[in-house]
Amino acid sequence: MPRLNSKEDLRALRRKIVGMRDLTMPYITLCSGTACHATGSDAVAAAIQKELEKQGLTEEVGVRRTGCHGFCERGPIIIVYPEEICYLNVTPEDVPEIISKTIKGKEIIERLLYADPNTGERMVHEQDIPFYKYQTRLVFSGNLWVDPANIEDYIALGGYRALAKALQEMTPEEVMEEVKRANLRGRGGGGFPAGRKWETTRDASGEPKYAIVNCDEGDPGAYMDRSIMEGNPHRVLEGLTIAAYAIGATHGFVYVRQEYPLAVSNLAIALEQAKEYGLLGEDILGSGFDFDVKVHRGAGAFISGESSALMNAIEGKVGEPRPKYVHTSEAGIWDKPSNLNNVETLANVPLIIEKGADWFGSIGTEGSKGTKIFSLVGKVNNTGLVEVPMGTTLRDIIYKIGGGIRGGKKFKGVQTGGPSGGIIPEQYLDSPVDFDELTKLGSMMGSGGMIVIDEDTCIVDLARYFVDFLCDESCGKCVPCREGLKRMRDILDAMVAGRGKEGDIELLKEIAVVMKKASLCALGTTAANPALSTIRYFRDEYEAHIKEKRCPALVCKDLISYYIDPEKCIACLKCLKNCPEGAIEGEKKRIHVIDQSKCVKCGICYDVCPPKVGAVKKISGKPVPPSLPEVERAIRKGKKRGGGSD
Amino acid sequence: MVEIDMKMKMQRVDEIIEGYKGEEGVLIQLLLDIQSEFNWIPHGVIARISERLRIPKSHIYRIASFYKAMSLNPVGRHIIQVCLGTACQVRGAPKILDRVEENLKIKEGGTTPDMRFSLKRVNCLGCCAMGPVVVVDGNYHGKITPAMVEDILGKYK
Numbered sequence: 084m085p086r087l088n089s090k091e092d093l094r095a096l097r098r099k100i101v102g103m104r105d106l107t108m109p110y111i112t113l114c115s116g117t118a119c120h121a122t123g124s125d126a127v128a129a130a131i132q133k134e135l136e137k138q139g140l141t142e143e144v145g146v147r148r149t150g151c152h153g154f155c156e157r158g159p160i161i162i163v164y165p166e167e168i169c170y171l172n173v174t175p176e177d178v179p180e181i182i183s184k185t186i187k188g189k190e191i192i193e194r195l196l197y198a199d200p201n202t203g204e205r206m207v208h209e210q211d212i213p214f215y216k217y218q219t220r221l222v223f224s225g226n227l228w229v230d231p232a233n234i235e236d237y238i239a240l241g242g243y244r245a246l247a248k249a250l251q252e253m254t255p256e257e258v259m260e261e262v263k264r265a266n267l268r269g270r271g272g273g274g275f276p277a278g279r280k281w282e283t284t285r286d287a288s289g290e291p292k293y294a295i296v297n298c299d300e301g302d303p304g305a306y307m308d309r310s311i312m313e314g315n316p317h318r319v320l321e322g323l324t325i326a327a328y329a330i331g332a333t334h335g336f337v338y339v340r341q342e343y344p345l346a347v348s349n350l351a352i353a354l355e356q357a358k359e360y361g362l363l364g365e366d367i368l369g370s371g372f373d374f375d376v377k378v379h380r381g382a383g384a385f386i387s388g389e390s391s392a393l394m395n396a397i398e399g400k401v402g403e404p405r406p407k408y409v410h411t412s413e414a415g416i417w418d419k420p421s422n423l424n425n426v427e428t429l430a431n432v433p434l435i436i437e438k439g440a441d442w443f444g445s446i447g448t449e450g451s452k453g454t455k456i457f458s459l460v461g462k463v464n465n466t467g468l469v470e471v472p473m474g475t476t477l478r479d480i481i482y483k484i485g486g487g488i489r490g491g492k493k494f495k496g497v498q499t500g501g502p503s504g505g506i507i508p509e510q511y512l513d514s515p516v517d518f519d520e521l522t523k524l525g526s527m528m529g530s531g532g533m534i535v536i537d538e539d540t541c542i543v544d545l546a547r548y549f550v551d552f553l554c555d556e557s558c559g560k561c562v563p564c565r566e567g568l569k570r571m572r573d574i575l576d577a578m579v580a581g582r583g584k585e586g587d588i589e590l591l592k593e594i595a596v597v598m599k600k601a602s603l604c605a606l607g608t609t610a611a612n613p614a615l616s617t618i619r620y621f622r623d624e625y626e627a628h629i630k631e632k633r634c635p636a637l638v639c640k641d642l643i644s645y646y647i648d649p650e651k652c653i654a655c656l657k658c659l660k661n662c663p664e665g666a667i668e669g670e671k672k673r674i675h676v677i678d679q680s681k682c683v684k685c686g687i688c689y690d691v692c693p694p695k696v697g698a699v700k701k702i703s704g705k706p707v708p709p710s711l712p713e714v715e716r717a718i719r720k721g722k723k724r725g726g727g728s729d
Numbered sequence: 730m731v732e733i734d735m736k737m738k739m740q741r742v743d744e745i746i747e748g749y750k751g752e753e754g755v756l757i758q759l760l761l762d763i764q765s766e767f768n769w770i771p772h773g774v775i776a777r778i779s780e781r782l783r784i785p786k787s788h789i790y791r792i793a794s795f796y797k798a799m800s801l802n803p804v805g806r807h808i809i810q811v812c813l814g815t816a817c818q819v820r821g822a823p824k825i826l827d828r829v830e831e832n833l834k835i836k837e838g839g840t841t842p843d844m845r846f847s848l849k850r851v852n853c854l855g856c857c858a859m860g861p862v863v864v865v866d867g868n869y870h871g872k873i874t875p876a877m878v879e880d881i882l883g884k885y886k
């Protein structure tokens with residue numbers, strides 16, 4: 084491939100690629116993102132290959148392995164073109180049928196289609212499925228079409244056109260102005276306007292300047308950055324290069340987690356190909372602009388995602404924050420001006436340059452423009468990555484797209500903003516989601532994790548979980564963060580163990596104030612959020628733990644007991660056989676009883692007791708009923724047992 | 730035998746170091762490569778890096794102990810990662826971890842005495858939609874229940 088030396092070269096190449104593609108030809112795309120890898124997309128791919136060979140169709144049918152489509156729970160996902168038939172949960176065994184029936188016979192296989200859980204109605208196309216129907220996929224759409232290992236797929240979709248436009252038709256100032264006017268806010272957590280950050284670095288003195296992408300994604304429960312990087316790496320590289328041009332950066336880094344092996348390898352391929360095509364490196368697209376990008380793998384420390392810590396890591400030092408006397412945008416890597424942006428932020432940049440700030444500004448809310456990708460996970464029916472315009476309500480996201488709560492349970496709250504975010508309760512489900520609204524509700528946008536919880540999650544235990552996470556991840560450099568978190572953890576540990584005291588809630592609040600004021604980096608200043616937001620909305624749960632030693636969600640081990648309801652037990656021996664502690668006593672036709680002194684509360688008996696029987700109960704805040712006298716434990720024939728209501 | 734092993738190891742270490750010649754700030758990348766190569770970072774290797782790159786050993790230890798992806802202790806033949814990220818947490822991951830610990834009679838961070846398994850808890854493996862997630866030797870197992878744990882472990886001898 085000869086390198087591209089101008090916008091015209093790029094256009095000619097695109098014409099050529101598109102011209103060579105026969106859009107009426109049968110085509111199979113198979114999602115091969117990490118989650119689909121996990122559910123067996125490699126085996127499906129091998130089966131497709133084998134079957135096409137067997138049926139002599141390798142020339143007539145195209146196959147493409149793409150990145151994540153978002154509906155990971157239903158993977159592996161196959162889309163058959165040109166009809167755009169969407170098959171979910173595909174196994175290798177389904178492949179021969181797909182090829183003979185759907186590809187050859189143009190016949191739809193009902194069983195592989197999405198079925199509406201309420202009506203049972205089958206849906207043929209992706210855009211009919213509610214999970215997709217209510218989304219606006221602007222940033223994520225490329226993932227459906229692009230083989231991340233093939234730059235020509237990206238070019239065919241119009242990729243690198245924005246870069247060509249920026250380099251050939253716009254000055255760096257104009258590019259920056261456009262992004263400023265679009266009011267693109269950072270998707271990595273803080274929501275800081277990207278254009279303004281670029282400007283600071285541009286105006287700072289010192290050469291060379293650096294432009295960096297943050298794909299550390301330490302936020303547990305969120306994986307949109309991974310999916311973009313894995314599925315459409317050129318989109319990120321294009322955005323980064325445009326940013327570099329605007330800033331005047333000649334060197335760049337992609338900081339990506341080592342734990343994301345597929346993202347690391349797809350990125351490496353993308354870098355090679357972009358260089359080969361003249362889209363990266365020296366004299367990009369013949370414009371005279373040079374930009375050299377290296378990859379730095381992160382090694383699994385949440386704090387290293389913070390800007391100054393990340394720059395320390397790139398220098399080969401321990402990835403801890405620096406004192407923030409000087410911003411990294413002025414003095415970052417090796418004290419040179421360095422601009423850091425999140426993956427999703429940069430993936431928006433080509434769109435803004437190509438379609439303009441006015442177009443971008445027409446999507447979203449007053450203060451938050453464009454779309455946001457959320458990782459909708461936890462106890463909702465449809466889990467996966469969801470892209471919606473800023474301002475979409477929580478209810479629309481959780482109920483329309485997410486299909487509501489699993490197993491008919493009751494919604495309790497939605498956790499947003501990552502470990503330092505908060506939990507938003509039911510009464511705010513109609514709030515529009517954007518940077519400012521979430522902050523008002525005591526949570527934050529963070530990187531876009533949206534973890535839905537139901538009545539079975541204990542709020543105090545979840546707050547303890549986040550504090551514990553942050554305690555582990557705090558680098559320990561500053562005292563308020565290190566000691567404050569430890570104290571909070573102690574208090575919450577005691578609470579879930581039934582040792583909570585009056586005044587603990589106030590103490591938590593006091594610690595929070597100090598941490599917020601005196602910590603060095605955002606980890607410390609926001610670390611109290613999980614506790615504060617839950618105290619704000621779920622104070623009664625805290626009080627139940629402290630005053631009644633009761634866990635309303637029946638989660639905290641020290642506050643609950645397992646108990647077998649003698650009215651329901653059918654003496655099937657299941658729990659007895661599965662109890663790891665031998666704590667259950669009983670035999671055939673003899674009602675089973677748990678020896679509380681031996682029980683370690685592992686909950687296995689609760690899980691294995693047949694759902695129809697439901698004899699094992701969890702109780703909290705009251706004593707376990709005394710067991711039946713021996714003579715009454717025999718189960719006599721004829722009496723109907725089990726089931727019924729509680 | 731052990732000596733030949735060690736010699737080969739060092740040769741590989743030298744190759745890795747060689748790969749980064751002339752670049753700045755490479756220590757973390759280098760240690761990650763060593764970690765992937767041997768699954769841990771042996772003390773002898775740290776000495777070698779220190780010597781070759783003229784970086785104090787103490788600094789290398791500091792880096793290696795800071796990052797979760799690096800291990801200063803030998804690990805078992807199979808590495809189990811149990812995700813305790815938020816999405817997995819709310820879908821019952823703590824019970825999965827309990828079950829694995831109980832099954833192997835080790836705590837997270839530990840290695841079985843027969844060197845068959847090492848157990849790690851991790852914060853999010855990026856396939857939260859399939860939680861709870863357990864990864865063994867890079868193979869992902871999604872939507873795990875406590876009852877499935879024994880079967881999964883049984884696959885790895």
Ligand SMILES: Cc1cc2nc3c(=O)[nH]c(=O)nc-3n(C[C@H](O)[C@H](O)[C@H](O)COP(=O)(O)O)c2cc1C
Pocket residue numbers: 268269270271272273274275277297298299300301302385386387388389390391423424425426428429530604605606
């Ligand atoms: C403890 C901590 C961890 C962070 N982790 C990440 C991360 O994993 N990914 C990310 O993009 N930003 C992370 N950030 C935010 C970055 O410091 C930085 O603000 C962001 O990458 C800038 O990009 P943006 O302006 O495009 O959002 C983290 C911040 C803190 C305080």
Ligand code: SF4
Pocket residue numbers: 647651652653654655656657658659675691692693696697698699
């Ligand atoms: S599993 Fe349920 S029904 Fe069966 S013996 Fe145990 S408690 Fe009784």
Ligand code: SF4
Pocket residue numbers: 645661662663664665666667677681682683684685686687688689
């Ligand atoms: S909770 Fe666990 S230890 Fe207790 S009785 Fe049930 S199975 Fe046995």
Ligand code: FES
Pocket residue numbers: 114115116117118119120150151152153154155156158159160
């Ligand atoms: S990885 Fe296949 S849909 Fe997400």
Ligand code: FES
Pocket residue numbers: 303304305812813814815816817818852853854855856857858860861862
């Ligand atoms: S929280 Fe477990 S994979 Fe993300």
